[in-house]
Amino acid sequence: MPLSVEDAAAILRGGDICAFGTETVYGLGADATNADAVLKVYQAKGRPRFNPLIVHCSDVEMVASLVEMSDLATQMAQFWPGPLSLVLPMRRDSGICDIVTAGLPNLAVRIPAHKQARELIKAVGKPLAAPSANPSGKLSPTTADQVIKGFGGKVPVLDGGDCTSGVESTIIAIHDGELVQLRAGALARSDIEKKLGRSVRLAAHDSPISAPGMLASHYAPNATIRLNVTAPKPEEAYLALGAAPQHKGRMCNLSEAGDLTEAAQNLFSMLHMLDGEGVDAIAVAPIPGTGLGEAINDRLQRAAAPRG
Numbered sequence: 157m158p159l160s161v162e163d164a165a166a167i168l169r170g171g172d173i174c175a176f177g178t179e180t181v182y183g184l185g186a187d188a189t190n191a192d193a194v195l196k197v198y199q200a201k202g203r204p205r206f207n208p209l210i211v212h213c214s215d216v217e218m219v220a221s222l223v224e225m226s227d228l229a230t231q232m233a234q235f236w237p238g239p240l241s242l243v244l245p246m247r248r249d250s251g252i253c254d255i256v257t258a259g260l261p262n263l264a265v266r267i268p269a270h271k272q273a274r275e276l277i278k279a280v281g282k283p284l285a286a287p288s289a290n291p292s293g294k295l296s297p298t299t300a301d302q303v304i305k306g307f308g309g310k311v312p313v314l315d316g317g318d319c320t321s322g323v324e325s326t327i328i329a330i331h332d333g334e335l336v337q338l339r340a341g342a343l344a345r346s347d348i349e350k351k352l353g354r355s356v357r358l359a360a361h362d363s364p365i366s367a368p369g370m371l372a373s374h375y376a377p378n379a380t381i382r383l384n385v386t387a388p389k390p391e392e393a394y395l396a397l398g399a400a401p402q403h404k405g406r407m408c409n410l411s412e413a414g415d416l417t418e419a420a421q422n423l424f425s426m427l428h429m430l431d432g433e434g435v436d437a438i439a440v441a442p443i444p445g446t447g448l449g450e451a452i453n454d455r456l457q458r459a460a461a462p463r464g
């Protein structure tokens with residue numbers, strides 16, 4: 157029997173973990189005020205403790221009870237509900253347990269656009285800490301089935317359907333009154349800049365305000381990945397975008413129309429699919445760096461990086 161929102165809420169209220177769908181990727185949730193529950197998330201994922209978690213809220217009131225909302229943060233709140241995580245100073249009375257932020261003074265918060273996810277948070281009545289619902293370092297899941305397979309059926313999942321964005325949220329910190337992007341994601345940096353009429357800086361790699369969990373090798377499929385390929389080798393599976401070259405081997409197209417929103421939505425699910433087929437090597441077409449291309453290229457570069 158599939159879980160209902162109430163079933164999932166009861167699991168989470170009881171201090172256990174439960175995966176749920178959002179518009180970006182599936183999250184592995186726990187009550188963010190319960191240290192024992194949050195610990196189970198780190199354990200299930202095999203996630204290093206220094207890598208803090210994003211806390212999911214049902215509405216702006218819940219957000220404001222956890223973090224200090226500056227004027228600029230309030231302006232950024234216009235993108236909620238949506239695929240944006242804001243890193244803001246945590247309130248002393250937030251009730252969020254220390255391991256959620258890995259001891260940092262700032263908390264990452266977001267209000268998902270996915271209606272069922274917000275209903276779940278409301279039903280629990282607590283903010284939910286939720287990293288992507290994959291074993292640490294592996295591909296993020298965009299379907300309930302991928303979560304079940306990823307954890308060998310050991311984690312309960314509230315099925316929220318296929319994720320519509322397909323890449324994780326954009327993470328923005330506010331530093332000295334400036335917007336700093338810590339992770340490219342499903343909300344394009346250029347869209348934020350257009351709406352707010354101000355620029356969004358990229359976090360320097362060695363900056364103390366970068367997201368601590370941004371490891372070079374991440375989002376890794378089992379297959380090796382080769383990027384910016386226009387002439388794939390016959391033994392490689394080819395991940396194309398737009399008009400594709402002749403290819404004798406396996407081929408998937410992220411978007412035949414060359415649409416980056418569609419490509420982002422398909423990225424992880426196609427990598428999961430090729431992995432499932434036991435493909436050894438994947439060659440990927442060049443992806444433009446504009447709009448959502450920034451997030452797609454970020455994920456592909458981490459997937460292609462030497463594995464540690």
Ligand code: TXA
Pocket residue numbers: 178180181182183184207208209210239241243257260262263264286287288289323324325326327338339365366367368369370
């Ligand atoms: O779309 C998403 O953001 C998904 C869904 C489930 O909401 N979640 C997600 O979580 O991608 P995760 O754990 O896979 O990635 C969270 C990232 C990590 O790189 C972490 O370092 C960063 O957010 N992060 C979390 N809290 C932070 C903080 N207080 N300061 C800086 N970076 C933080």
Ligand code: MG
Pocket residue numbers: 287288296
């Ligand atoms: Mg993740």
